[in-house]
Structure formats: C-alpha cells, structure tokens
Amino acid sequence: MSGNQAARQQSASGNQAARQQTYDNSYHGGSYTQNNYYGGGYCCSSSGNAAWAAVGGMAAGMMLGAAVASVPRSSTTVVVAGNPYQYANGVYYAPAPSGSGYVVVQAPPGATVSTLPPEAVTVQASGESYEYLNGVFYQASYTPSGQISYQVVQAPVGATVYSLPQGTKPNKINGAAYYNYGSTWFRAYYSGSQTVYMVVQNPLV
Numbered sequence: 001m002s003g004n005q006a007a008r009q010q011s012a013s014g015n016q017a018a019r020q021q022t023y024d025n026s027y028h029g030g031s032y033t034q035n036n037y038y039g040g041g042y043c044c045s046s047s048g049n050a051a052w053a054a055v056g057g058m059a060a061g062m063m064l065g066a067a068v069a070s071v072p073r074s075s076t077t078v079v080v081a082g083n084p085y086q087y088a089n090g091v092y093y094a095p096a097p098s099g100s101g102y103v104v105v106q107a108p109p110g111a112t113v114s115t116l117p118p119e120a121v122t123v124q125a126s127g128e129s130y131e132y133l134n135g136v137f138y139q140a141s142y143t144p145s146g147q148i149s150y151q152v153v154q155a156p157v158g159a160t161v162y163s164l165p166q167g168t169k170p171n172k173i174n175g176a177a178y179y180n181y182g183s184t185w186f187r188a189y190y191s192g193s194q195t196v197y198m199v200v201q202n203p204l205v
Contacts, residue, residue, distance in 0.1 A: 062091050063167030064182060066104040080108040090117045090133045106182035107136040111152040125156035125199070135165040135181040155184040159199045173203050
C-alpha cells in the first residue's frame, strides 16, 4: 500500500471514530456504546409502549415520497441498475412520475457515494461494521486508487440504532412495537429509560 493510500485510510478511520464518539457522547454520556446490544441476546426489554414513547428518537431528514421542485446544487448523480438518482446530504431523489421535479425515495441498494454527512454513525451487526444514517445502512470500501466509498446495503438484521428517520410508520403487532421505513423493519426495545431500535425481519411475512 502506498503512503498516500495509508494516509487516506487512516484519515477515514479517524473520521469514523470521531462520528462514533460524537454519537456515543450525545446519547450515552460517553460511556454507553452500541456493542451492548450484540452477542446473541437482547439486553433490552420489549414493550408495546416503546413505539409510542420513541418519538424523541426520530431523526431529521426528508420523508419518503416528499416532492421537491429541484434537488440541492450539491447533489451528484448515482446510477443503479440503469436508473438515475440524485444524492445530496444522505437523501436520494428520483425523477417524479409526472416528469416535473423529484421525489424522495428509499436509498437503492447498490448505490455508491463518496461521502456521508458527519451525522452518520458506525454500528455493528454479525461481526460486520456499517455506517448508519436516516434509516440507511452503508458499508465502506476502497477504490483501486485508494479512495473510500460507501455502498448502500440491505439493513442487517440485528443492527441496533437510536434514531429513526422521519416518515417511519409505527406498528403494533402482537403487542410488540415495530416501525417500518420503506422495506426496512425495526423493533423497539427499552434499555433502561432509552428506547432503541433493532433491525428485524418483516414480522408480517
């Protein structure tokens, strides 16, 4: 590996560590990390009330289906399976069916972007690391030239997060609290007074 590649990887790792530290400090006073939620068992109690107590866990972001006349000037074009999308600040836009303007859509799996907003946080699931932002999970990789990139992946079952994007729909199924964001399902749990959200299989299938 060249010196420049090593420096870029070190810088990327530092940015991820900084995002995780900021996240932990914001939610846990610097002492409560997401690693508490792994290892084959749930640490958290489940309650139907968790879904309705979780409003404070909703993150900022644009709702799926929101219509806009134009995309931000900073947007970049991302092509997935031949379909063009516009990406800016963690939000994906597709041309509106009417042919005028754009609509906010769920991040298409396979989409690759070069940067993520600083609000993205690192989470773990089944021994793999992911970046999480507004209901979307990414995995980092490096291009042949050593540049870091982030690819949208299917939400990993077992990943636990502390916020959900706007537009997430609450569901109460068999007394348990669930949320779905597009095709991604989360189950709400309590850990002490903190509500957390674990990615689960679709409970309706």
